[in-house]
Amino acid sequence: MRRATGSAARRSRVSSERLTAAPAGLAAAPAPVPARTGFPRLPADRPARVVVVGAGGMGSWWAREIVASDVAELVGVADLVEGAPQRVIEQSGASDPSAVAIGADGVDLALATGADLLVDPTVPVAHHPVTVKALHAGIPVLGEKPVTETLPEALSLVAHAELTGVPFMVSQSRRFFRQVRQLRGFVAAHGPTVLTSAFFSLFVEHDGFRRSQDHPLLRDMGIHAFDAARYITGADPVAVTARGARPDWSVYAHDATVTATFEMDDDSLFAYHGTWNARGLPTWWNGEWRIAAQHGSATWDGTGAPVLGTEDEESTARLQAEVAEETVPERDQIAASLVECVSALREGRTPMCEVHENLLSFAMVEAAVASVERGARVEIDELLDHARREAIAAEADPAARELLQSWTSVREVLTAG
Numbered sequence: 368m369r370r371a372t373g374s375a376a377r378r379s380r381v382s383s384e385r386l387t388a389a390p391a392g393l394a395a396a397p398a399p400v401p402a403r404t405g406f407p408r409l410p411a412d413r414p415a416r417v418v419v420v421g422a423g424g425m426g427s428w429w430a431r432e433i434v435a436s437d438v439a440e441l442v443g444v445a446d447l448v449e450g451a452p453q454r455v456i457e458q459s460g461a462s463d464p465s466a467v468a469i470g471a472d473g474v475d476l477a478l479a480t481g482a483d484l485l486v487d488p489t490v491p492v493a494h495h496p497v498t499v500k501a502l503h504a505g506i507p508v509l510g511e512k513p514v515t516e517t518l519p520e521a522l523s524l525v526a527h528a529e530l531t532g533v534p535f536m537v538s539q540s541r542r543f544f545r546q547v548r549q550l551r552g553f554v555a556a557h558g559p560t561v562l563t564s565a566f567f568s569l570f571v572e573h574d575g576f577r578r579s580q581d582h583p584l585l586r587d588m589g590i591h592a593f594d595a596a597r598y599i600t601g602a603d604p605v606a607v608t609a610r611g612a613r614p615d616w617s618v619y620a621h622d623a624t625v626t627a628t629f630e631m632d633d634d635s636l637f638a639y640h641g642t643w644n645a646r647g648l649p650t651w652w653n654g655e656w657r658i659a660a661q662h663g664s665a666t667w668d669g670t671g672a673p674v675l676g677t678e679d680e681e682s683t684a685r686l687q688a689e690v691a692e693e694t695v696p697e698r699d700q701i702a703a704s705l706v707e708c709v710s711a712l713r714e715g716r717t718p719m720c721e722v723h724e725n726l727l728s729f730a731m732v733e734a735a736v737a738s739v740e741r742g743a744r745v746e747i748d749e750l751l752d753h754a755r756r757e758a759i760a761a762e763a764d765p766a767a768r769e770l771l772q773s774w775t776s777v778r779e780v781l782t783a784g
Contacts, residue, residue, distance in 0.1 A: 399505075406507075406532050409483055409712035414440040420473025420497060421489035422446035422455040427513055429486050430459040431759045432702045438709045442480045445473035466654050476501045484509060484708065491516040495524060499764075500534060502527050507534040509708045512590050514725055518733045518754035519761060521726055522777065526720050526758075526767040536708050537725040541595045541653065543703030549690060550599045550658060550665055555673050557663035560600045560635045565592040567641040567654035572618045580737045582611065584623045584641050589735060592639050592654055593718075594728035599658065601781070602631035604731050609738035610699040617644050624755040627735045639735075723781050750775035 394774045409415055416437045419429050426444070427431045433441045441461060444452035444674060449711055452469035461467055472477035474497065477485050484782040487494060487510040494515040501508045514521045528535045540549055554560055567588060577583045607629045611622030634740055641654070653669035663686075675686040682728040704720070711718035730747055733754075738745040755777050762768040774780050 374488060385716060386451050398767075405769070406534065408707065408715045410509055411713045415709045415712065416440055416442045416481060417486055418468075418473055418477040418480060419455070419486045419488065419784065420445045420476075421487060421493070421511075422448065422451035422502055423488070423490075425488035426460055427455050429488050429511075429701060430455050430461075432705060433486070434459045434461050436574075436702065436705055439484070442482055443468040443473075443476045444472065445470045445476045461764075473497060474504050474506065475780050477501065477506050478504060482506065483712065486705075487511060495520040496523055499591055502531040502533045502535060505531070506534055507536075507708075507712060509536050509538060509704065510596035510731075511538055512725075513537075513586070513732070514643060514722060514729050518730060518750065519730055519758035522751075522754055522758040523651075523762055523767060525722055525726060525780070526762070526770045527764070529781055530764075530766055530770060534708075534712060534718065535722045536703055536704075536711070537720050537722060538595045538704040539590070539598075539720045539725065539728065540704055541591045541698040542598050542719065543699045543707070544653065545693060545697055545699065546653075546667055546671075547595055547753055548676075549673055549693070550656070553663065553673070553686070554600055554658065554660055557677065558660045559633050560602070560658055560660045562638070562659045563596055563600055564635050564638040564640070564657050565596065565647045565654045566656075567639075567650050567652075568645050569594065569643060569649045570644075570646045571643040571654070573643075578618055579620045581621050582625070582642055582739060583621065584625050585609075585611075585627075585732055586733050588641055588717055589625070589639065589732045590728055592641070593637075593731040593735075594725070595653075596629075596637045597640075597731075600631065600633075600635065600637070602633045602635055602637075603778075604629045604637075604734070604747050605632050606630045606743045606744055607731065607734045607738050609735040609744075611739040612644075616645050619643070622739065625667045625735070625739065627738070629731065647733070648729075682718050723783075726781050727778075748778055750777075 374688035406769050417433050419426050422444055430435045430441055433439045438652040444455050456464045456467045468480050473485055485506050485508050487497050487508055489497055489511055494510055498508050498722045529744040607627055613622045617623055625646050627639045651669035655669055656667040658665040665673050665675045667673040708718050732748050734745045734750050755771060759768055759771045
């Protein structure tokens with residue numbers, strides 16, 4: 368199996384994490400994150416002032432979480448649809464809805480209100496223009512997944528983030544589930560993995576654009592499992608072979624059943640199986656996981672505590688006892704994403720899921736889509752290089768275009784630091 372360019376440095380970082388993890392413990396040491404320079408830290412003695420751009424369903428969820436949070440304050444909601452911001456504010460639980468500003472342009476509203484952070488749950492096609500404008504205005508962005516609509520646009524956003532030095536984090540809510548952290552800790556102490564699998568099955572008949580969207584399951588659900596797999600295993604993708612299916616009874620115009628096998632840069636495999644077409648015995652939205660590693664194995668049903676085991680009965684009993692003891696409620700999903708972003712701004716560090724780190728998860732989705740369409744194996748680096756050329760051709764900003772042209776390896780840019 369061919370290893371990816373630049374993977375040695377990443378494996379070195381993962382090895383360092385494993386060396387610092389307690390042999391029988393569950394909590395993996397966090398990956399080292401470099402301190403940012405040139406961007407002022409957010410004061411820790413007040414909540415972060417936040418504007419939400421996009422007043423749809425996700426915008427409403429974000430607004431409610433911001434109002435309920437002790438680290439943030441909702442100061443504005445923006446949307447192009449007249450009346451939509453007011454509805455979101457009224458449903459947010461804000462103690463004084465009249466104190467929350469409204470507008471049509473999220474960045475302009477953030478500047479007018481002195482916001483510290485722009486939360487962007489707009490539709491994917493809007494992510495690139497909104498984020499570019501915000502970064503160049505000096506406003507940090509916490510964006511919803513996917514990072515943007517296409518891989519070339521995503522690489523453009525990496526370039527703009529580098530040019531401006533303004534933080535840009537993509538919310539990947541699955542990373543913040545306690546069980547995912549426990550699985551990561553288990554792999555750090557008992558890995559490396561050889562085979563990881565995620566199985567997702569729910570009978571879902573979405574209305575709206577999903578019915579006509581190309582590869583709706585991959586584009587909507589794949590990013591969650593793919594990013595979680597990278598986070599749990601500490602491995603990055605090299606190549607993928609994927610196939611899609613559309614049964615006769617499906618309401619979707621394209622495949623909503625997919626299987627994808629990823630070759631990872633530590634020579635392990637990650638297999639994903641997902642469907643919206645099957646009735647009965649549904650999984651949870653997180654799917655069902657099985658992890659096979661050198662010194663132990665783990666399973667997770669997607670909602671309860673993971674089951675951890677080794678060849679040693681005493682060690683297995685100790686692991687299960689440690690899992691059972693972790694009962695203190697924790698923030699998860701987007702509430703935890705918000706805390707991570709604000710904490711990073713206060714501490715002057717790079718947040719988890721910063722755009723560079725997130726890109727390889729998004730590339731896994733696009734590579735799986737390409738593999739389904741081609742009916743062939745797709746190498747991630749080949750896809751990234753092709754996307755870079757397209758990004759250069761489409762880039763309107765001369766400085767961003769020059770930066771994209773200077774990259775000799777996209778993977779090295781994404782994994783450096």
